[in-house]
Amino acid sequence: MNATVSALCTPTSLPAPRSSQPLPTPAQLRARLPLSVRAAASVQQGREAVRAIMRGDDARLLVIAGPCSLHDPDAALDYAQRLAELAPQVSDQMLLVMRAYVEKPRTTVGWKGLLYDPQLDGSGDMAGGLALARRLMLDIAELGLPLATELLQPLAAGYLDDLLSWAAIGARTSESQIHREMVSGLDLPVGFKNGTDGGIAIACDAMRSAAHAHQHFGMDEQGRAAMIHTRGNPDTHLVLRGGHAGPNYQPDAVAAACTALQAQGIAPGLIVDCSHANSGKDPARQPQVLESVVAQRLAGQASLRGVMLESHLFAGGQPLSKELKYGVSVTDACLGWESTSQALLRAADALRG
Numbered sequence: 433m434n435a436t437v438s439a440l441c442t443p444t445s446l447p448a449p450r451s452s453q454p455l456p457t458p459a460q461l462r463a464r465l466p467l468s469v470r471a472a473a474s475v476q477q478g479r480e481a482v483r484a485i486m487r488g489d490d491a492r493l494l495v496i497a498g499p500c501s502l503h504d505p506d507a508a509l510d511y512a513q514r515l516a517e518l519a520p521q522v523s524d525q526m527l528l529v530m531r532a533y534v535e536k537p538r539t540t541v542g543w544k545g546l547l548y549d550p551q552l553d554g555s556g557d558m559a560g561g562l563a564l565a566r567r568l569m570l571d572i573a574e575l576g577l578p579l580a581t582e583l584l585q586p587l588a589a590g591y592l593d594d595l596l597s598w599a600a601i602g603a604r605t606s607e608s609q610i611h612r613e614m615v616s617g618l619d620l621p622v623g624f625k626n627g628t629d630g631g632i633a634i635a636c637d638a639m640r641s642a643a644h645a646h647q648h649f650g651m652d653e654q655g656r657a658a659m660i661h662t663r664g665n666p667d668t669h670l671v672l673r674g675g676h677a678g679p680n681y682q683p684d685a686v687a688a689a690c691t692a693l694q695a696q697g698i699a700p701g702l703i704v705d706c707s708h709a710n711s712g713k714d715p716a717r718q719p720q721v722l723e724s725v726v727a728q729r730l731a732g733q734a735s736l737r738g739v740m741l742e743s744h745l746f747a748g749g750q751p752l753s754k755e756l757k758y759g760v761s762v763t764d765a766c767l768g769w770e771s772t773s774q775a776l777l778r779a780a781d782a783l784r785g
């Protein structure tokens with residue numbers, strides 16, 4: 433063994449491979465921050481409305497709009513209020529749902545979201561993050577706005593899932609058996625994204641797996657290790673987000689996705705993520721993707737039932753720093769509120785026409 437390797441292997445030179453700190457249980461957090469009757473009704477109505485759209489029983493367009501990630505509760509509530517004011521202006525054509533992402537999957541490393549690091553400084557106050565995220569989601573639900581998030585860490589789902597009307601499984605986790613098992617036990621509609629390579633097969637497999645009953649390892653409401661039995665979730669769908677080779681929202685890609693779903697006996701109901709690889713991560717292109725979805729619907733493509741927009745109060749993005757600009761994303765660059773509301777009003781008009 434050479435000197436460098438020997439030094440690295442000396443037990444005293446290494447920190448412990450891991451350590452732990454207790455967190456509140458889901459039951460404790462829910463008891464501390466309970467859902468009001470009004471918020472519970474809004475969540476339930478949101479779930480039913482999203483289900484009806486994604487099953488094709490309601491012809492409106494589902495629109496999931498909001499920041500790439502929530503990092504500032506004041507800005508998030510400001511955004512939510514604007515979205516709640518816009519909702520009745522387009523409700524004949526659209527159901528607006530707020531994208532409230534508090535966990536971020538990272539390609540390698542980076543800020544993992546409000547749940548993990550609410551102070552944005554690497555201190556990793558996850559107990560504080562859980563409480564802040566739940567408080568914020570409760571405040572948004574009180575506005576009567578349905579909420580959507582990505583469920584990334586299955587152990588964290590139990591702290592928040594009673595607040596959600598829709599959830600995503602991201603491109604990096606659609607292939608994960610653990611996420612499919614979790615979805616099979618959720619009483620809400622869930623979108624599986626295609627993989628980062630653009631492949632939709634993993635999402636189709638995910639839908640079939642999540643529709644099935646499972647037994648899996650998990651955590652119960654009291655925070656105990658538990659065997660979880662699930663009954664299967666019939667309300668899942670494919671989210672097209674593009675891939676390494678480019679976008680997949682255009683008519684030929686949408687038709688191919690419908691054919692692939694039908695071949696597996698899955699009724700096609702699709703959401704197009706106007707951001708990520710569908711916009712080449714250029715937020716200014718998101719309105720064009722939305723326009724294409726609207727045009728395809730008007731041309732008779734009834735399987736296109738929803739869109740997602742990454743949108744914040746102000747356009748663009750910023751790196752994490754001590755001097756953050758208000759209402760600007762700290763993860764992916766977003767469309768600003770003015771462009772978002774104009775794009776949605778235009779889309780609603782086109783759909784009316």
Ligand SMILES: O=C[C@H](O)[C@H](O)COP(=O)(O)O
Nearest residue numbers: 500536537538539540542764
């Ligand atoms: O939507 C957010 C990002 O695209 C995703 O979390 C990956 O982020 P990263 O590639 O910056 O880590």
Ligand SMILES: C=C(OP(=O)(O)O)C(=O)O
Nearest residue numbers: 537602603604625673708
């Ligand atoms: C990470 C996200 O998306 P994707 O899984 O499609 O990369 C996201 O929507 O924040």
